[in-house]
Amino acid sequence: MVVISDIIVQGVQMLLVLLLAPLLTGYVRKIKARLVRRQGASIFQPYRDLLRLMRKEVVLADNASWLFRVTPYITFAAIWVAAALVPTFAIGLLFNWTADLIAIVALLGSARFFLALAGMDVGTSFGGIGSSREVMIAALAEPAMLLIVFCLALVAGSTQLSTVSHLLASSYVGLRVSLGMALVALFMVAIAENARIPVDNPATHLELTMVHEAMILEYSGRHLAMIEFGAFLKLLLYVSLIACVFLPWQIALYGSGTLSYAIGAGAYIIKLALAGFLLALFETATAKMRVFRVPQFLGAAFMLGLLGTLLLFVSRSF
Numbered sequence: 001m002v003v004i005s006d007i008i009v010q011g012v013q014m015l016l017v018l019l020l021a022p023l024l025t026g027y028v029r030k031i032k033a034r035l036v037r038r039q040g041a042s043i044f045q046p047y048r049d050l051l052r053l054m055r056k057e058v059v060l061a062d063n064a065s066w067l068f069r070v071t072p073y074i075t076f077a078a079i080w081v082a083a084a085l086v087p088t089f090a091i092g093l094l095f096n097w098t099a100d101l102i103a104i105v106a107l108l109g110s111a112r113f114f115l116a117l118a119g120m121d122v123g124t125s126f127g128g129i130g131s132s133r134e135v136m137i138a139a140l141a142e143p144a145m146l147l148i149v150f151c152l153a154l155v156a157g158s159t160q161l162s163t164v165s166h167l168l169a170s171s172y173v174g175l176r177v178s179l180g181m182a183l184v185a186l187f188m189v190a191i192a193e194n195a196r197i198p199v200d201n202p203a204t205h206l207e208l209t210m211v212h213e214a215m216i217l218e219y220s221g222r223h224l225a226m227i228e229f230g231a232f233l234k235l236l237l238y239v240s241l242i243a244c245v246f247l248p249w250q251i252a253l254y255g256s257g258t259l260s261y262a263i264g265a266g267a268y269i270i271k272l273a274l275a276g277f278l279l280a281l282f283e284t285a286t287a288k289m290r291v292f293r294v295p296q297f298l299g300a301a302f303m304l305g306l307l308g309t310l311l312l313f314v315s316r317s318f
């Protein structure tokens with residue numbers, strides 16, 4: 001009976017991220033529209049877009065290989081698994097032992113690897129440009145992300161997300177300069193990894209500046225729906241990661257009961273709403289930077305992660 005209950009709670013966690021990912025994207029778009037005094041589309045528009053794409057016929061280039069066809073499913077599966085491993089409303093669930101920060105970085109890296117290969121598969125110039133820019137950003141973002149992981153591991157003594165979240169929720173850790181640096185660095189990496197302003201603008205198709213959109217220009221129908229759904233899940237993943245590590249309040253413990261799970265789910269939705277509003281506010285107040293300035297942006301994230309890690313080596317009280 002206990003095993004069945006654990007499976008149900010873990011299934012709810014996996015289903016929750018699947019249901020909330022398009023809603024978060026629609027919410028951010030709606031807030032951005034309202035901030036510039038436009039009516040904007042409904043917050044449920046991403047669900048309608050996915051359904052519309054799923055009903056459309058897939059159009060493939062004559063020279064597209066099997067890699068081009070399977071990549072949408074591989075990227076979606078990898079990102080969904082990674083998003084489902086990040087604790088949302090509870091910690092210590094059934095698949096807790098797999099919720100490792102390094103494993104999540106590896107899953108996201110695998111999804112990006114296949115997407116970059118697929119962008120070059122049909123041989124178009126836009127696909128090649130988008131893939132090369134995506135790999136350039138990844139080469140700068142992943143080292144910064146690993147330094148953030150090291151910084152958290154030095155504080156918590158583990159890279160398991162449940163352990164990190166449980167320790168940071170206690171009064172043992174408190175406010176630390178190193179964690180503040182890691183939070184800012186993680187926010188900058190999340191902006192770059194999700195192709196958000198100022199690194200990229202997912203709402204435009206300017207050939208001189210687009211990155212992520214250039215890689216997927218040749219996709220259509222259900223293939224494009226899977227890639228777009230993966231992008232929604234990736235944004236939710238990073239918001240959930242920031243929430244469970246740096247804002248772990250009211251997150252339920254394993255086996256604490258239905259009421260605690262419900263309170264944790266309510267707190268999680270409030271955190272998503274707050275993070276979505278702050279993201280929309282930041283993007284509205286920021287201009288997109290030129291592509292060759294992205295290394296400076298991610299270099300700052302790398303230095304913040306490095307300084308946070310070095311501070312912890314000097315003294316654990318930092």
